[in-house]
Amino acid sequence: MAHKLADETLAAILAQHLAVPDAAFASTDRRSPFARIEVSTSALLVVCKRWMRVATPLLYETVILRSTAQAAALAVVLKANKDFGRFIKKLRVEGGFGQGVQKIISASPNITDFCMTLHLWADDNVKGMCAAMPSMNPRRLVIISLNSGMRNNASTRLATQTLCDCIASWSKLQTLVVPCLLSRDTSPEVLDAIEGCKTLQFISLTGDSPPLRISSLLNKLAANPTVTSIQAGWTERSMENTGDDLLSIFGAVAPGSQDALASLSSEAKAKVKYASGDEVPTRRSLFFRERRSPAVSLPLDPSYRPLSNASDAMRVAIWTRVMEFVIADTTPRSALMHPLYSLFNLGFGAGDYSDDDFDDSDDFDSDSDDGFAHYLGLPSAPQRKRHFGPAVTCMLVCKEFKAIATRVACQHLTIYTLGAVNDFAQLLAREPELAGETKSVTFFSFRDPVVIADGRVLSGVLRKLTALRDVSCVFNSRVDVCHLSALAEGSGRTLTTAAMECISASGPGKIAMLGGFSALTSLHWEGSAIFEAVKDGDGISLPSLTKLTLGPAEYNPSFLAALSHCQLPQLETLDFHTPIRDGFQSTTSTGSAIGEFFAAHGDKVRVVIGGPSYLELLLTGCPRLREYHFGTRTEYAPPIKNLAHKTLEVFKLPHQERRTWDSFFINLSSQRFPALHTLKVPNKNFWPATQREISKSVWPPIAERLLESGIKMQDGEGIAWRPRLQTASTRRK
Template sequence: MSDNSLPDEIISEILSPALKVSDEVFSDTSDVSPFAKYAESTSAYLLVCKSWLRVATPLLYHVVILRSKAQAKALGRVLSTNSELGMFIKKLRVEGGYGTPMATIMKLSPNISDLFLSFEIWGTDNTDGLCKGLFLINPTRVILRDVLSNRRKVRVNKMVSNLEDALVKALAKWDRLSTFDLPYTGQEGSIRVTKIVQALEKSQSLNTVVIPSGGLQWIYPLLKDCPLQAICLKESLSPSHLAYYVGSNTALKALVKCKELLPVTEDPKQDSGKIGVPQFPDITPSLNPNFFPMKETSDEVKDVVWGRVFYFAMFVPELAQNPEAEDIPPRLPILLVSKMFHRLALPSFYAHTVVKKLTATSGFLAVLRNNPFLGAQVHSIRGSAGSQVYSDWDDSDDASILSLLSQMTGLVRLCGWSSTAKHFDIRCNYLSREKTIPWEAFEAVATSSGATLREFSKHIATQRDASPAVFDTLTQLRSLAWKCDSIFKCKPEDAAYAGLSNLEELQIWSSDPSFFTALSMMKLESLRRVVFSNKSDNAETFLETHGNKLTEIRIPYYTAEVLKVNIFQVCSSLTSISLVSCDKPPESFNFPHTSTSLVTIYIELQGWLRKKDQLINWERFFAAFEPKCYPSLHEIQISSCEWPTNEREIGKSLWVRWAENLLKHNIYLADRSGKKWRARLKV
């Protein structure tokens, strides 16, 4: 791209959203810094081309965040080389002491208007440069962050005390100071709080104070002689709570400004079943009272048009995505409008059905008897149909299930509890929460819907003499979650079975060893992903036959350790492996073998690494780990990995040390959420 292809103004508009730091984030005083993200530095935008460098430099330096001594030293060196860059700095956030370079930075940044200071400083840090720098600037807003213990006591050491004294003296000099953000409620009872507030009392420019709501009645009497125009509360308060803090003081009430009350939101963890149903605008009815839609149109065309309308009115696309979505409006009233509505909307109503109780099964079966055409219109059935433990189940119920599934000729998905392997926890006994279907019902599904079924995940009753030929008709099945202990009769002289030719993902919740033998007699040409459970006896036969096709495996630690074959040798195309339920480092990865295709390793630990012996074991694991055996490896993700959030913790963290050793081989270490450690600037 030519440097002159776009005007600087347009480039600035393009880059501003990426380089801008919102004031809300800049002034965040929460315990964990919002900048502890370890993401790619925004300075990378400056390296795209010369025009981006020219335009983005002022944007980058507008807000400066310092989180380490190395960053402060580097910035001080840059400003000393090019003092013009300091003119761009308007906001400066300093999350520590960071030594003598701070004096250089603040000396060469005369336009600082917003200053963020933190008292979370340890005795090993150095605040001398920061203390000197406070007298070299004249900000309009100061934001303080302090760390309070459980007893509401502030941290005290020599470096913090020096910064505290320097701030108090600087407050007397800052004649442009208009806004001060305090973290205190007045209950801390420390000398620091008293000294800072006493210094603020003398300010003739202070007009806005930001404090927690608990400090409202404490701060106002002390600062009432200042030309205050507003006391802003950090929290959102209801009118009743605000009245409690303000009392009958009308002067105080006029000054208090509170964030608008946020709308009540549900727990984000409970939103997983919601799909965001679109809100449609109200449609103005026709002014013609005799209006009749498609009055002159043939009945066939009307049925097609109305059928399409009901397809969306019944939220068929949304339910196809998630049949148990919680924010779907009631759909039954549409069926009750008229006979025509009932006839045309019924297929869409039952297209994706959830069966949670035994009574729902019999009710659904009654609907099918009255409307046989629905058998081809039902595309998914989901639900446990009751509990294996607490519900009564007899032969008539088995007969109902068999009759129901026999009439399904267009099923695409038949699932019980969630079959998504990403959320599949092999330690939980999900099968006890799901009713079994008789083996005959599984055979019926394979016969009636074998040409359409793409996903199957139901708990099947045990069959003593099962034939692998039952899988031959499941020609379109892509995902199979096997939950059955049936014993398959497989004879060596039998020809290979042709079943499951399109199967891509296999999850094994519960199985008999003969199931692996049956799978070994199939081609399974499309199989790529397998999830094993704790009980995977005879898995070696399966892996020796199909391992070379697999690209992803999820397996419990114990199962992997007792396998009689080496996973990496039999699975030569493996790109991802997940070890779950690990209580110690996996020894499998320290065997003398090579995997040229492996890209990611995920290790799920039981609990967190806290004990000394656990850390020693993992230290040995990383010391013995040979990256050269995995030339394509890009990432190791460990569920118990915790990234530190400040410079002191980073210096002590074993996770950081292990991550930086891996980075020497271009391998990233990631935490549970997938956040990767990135090398930081060093002194």
């Protein structure tokens, strides 16, 4: 179909893929947005000759130079094809890249947008760029980064002086994009040049928060009579707590001084435009979160009832959805950090925690604010009134809200002590229908390990919870293994996730009690509980279990041995950690338990998460393994020189900060791992971003050597390393 399209239509389609977003081109972020491009868009040009002819002007319209080799290669192309230079409209140079930049600028007479940086190293060669800059006459200038004052070298001084001269001589310059850190202290020459530019009309200051002495900078820029608009990257509200002294870093304005807004001149107030939308966090918000209660206008009619015209069922459904966003914790495990969602904070009974002990936000307590203000020598802030949490606040509105809020709050519970279990049991006795609303329960204790409840009370509660989907036993809580039978009786058909991380045992357990969880897909097991031996003919099955996690704390090998005689038809992922304790009451040894488990279920496992100690055993015991993830606590590389696997496709490595895995990369061979195609590193921003970083990093040579064997190396965001174009001077020895 493409051959039937007109050239103009085809060009419009290809432009969607070849055009560089202006936000990326004019970005002043510390890390270049072009450092993470894995596949070049120029691949579209090799589809056919027609596509190359139509797309070439689009490809050359925006040029990004990030290395000396790129600049040299483009200079050669423009020398051989002089028409290509006329296509270039935007040029971004992210460093000093030699004489090639001069040839590119000289061959490109139609440049309208120019980006450069003043954050240069001593070995950056900017002579070529500086020699050609006066020949340009762009309409927009973007200064990617300023000289922070730490790099007073010849390259920085030459680039700064040339830029200042060009700002004064460029007759078409109308727009300037510059970081907000511009000041008399960091870049006095650049600031003087901007103040004296007679053609400049629009200035954009990038950054999400105003720096120190921002009012002085805005006043100087607004004093230029030709400047009509100054766009700030922050909101007007963020200027309120920004002053001209060091104390404003903490959001404190010294007595007798003015904030940045009050210090603006009349010209600056007229010309400065602030960012709109959500408030951008300020420096103060990093230390103190201010409470701003929205003004609520009360209805004139005291008998006003929202949604009074709706049916009872519709009104309850709407308020339930609203309160789910206000109260309910949709991520059960995160409830550990939000005590507001615990049983005590629902107002069901007295206990070690009350709703008054916690605020309805993550704000710091007012005592902390006063203490820090006192430390700075500032007046103390007024004492702040404590507030109820969201659950109790909703319950206090009316009886209808109390019923709805109670039901919503019961969806995700965190139980801290024995008193909480007793209170919840009493609530279920009064309102048994609430048992069907509970979707997750987390047993959690701030104190020393204790048995959270006696068997009768807790077992009775667990039997009533018929819609439970998630249960967690974490952080010092102690739930006995005998309670699993009650849990299976109540929610065996609905429970999908169980994290039994603190299981204790008053006596030997039976693995048959796990057979009642027909819907369980993920099981995390830790604890000292000992299990009785079983036989294959007992018919115990976990038909839906796909992921089994063992550890990282100790667990008894008898549990692993017992699972060996169960049917696990859907098991695919095994999170296997090293710590295993041979209990003195157990006759099962660690080695025999592991071997027995892999003999029974190893051929089903596709993904393994484990440490280096058991790598050989896991590779041998799982013949159909596809992915092996090293645990996050892995500190050393396993020996793989004599290991092999036919189906393994992915190795996921731990965080790489030191060259402790050299032997792993050297001995990794595609002959012994024929299916291996990917190595994943969880580090984000793992790859070097600049020419200088690439030349000093140890990872590009390793990634390129693996790529020659057909194995690509990816970072935490799935970006694989792509070999860069190099010159003789930049090529690694």
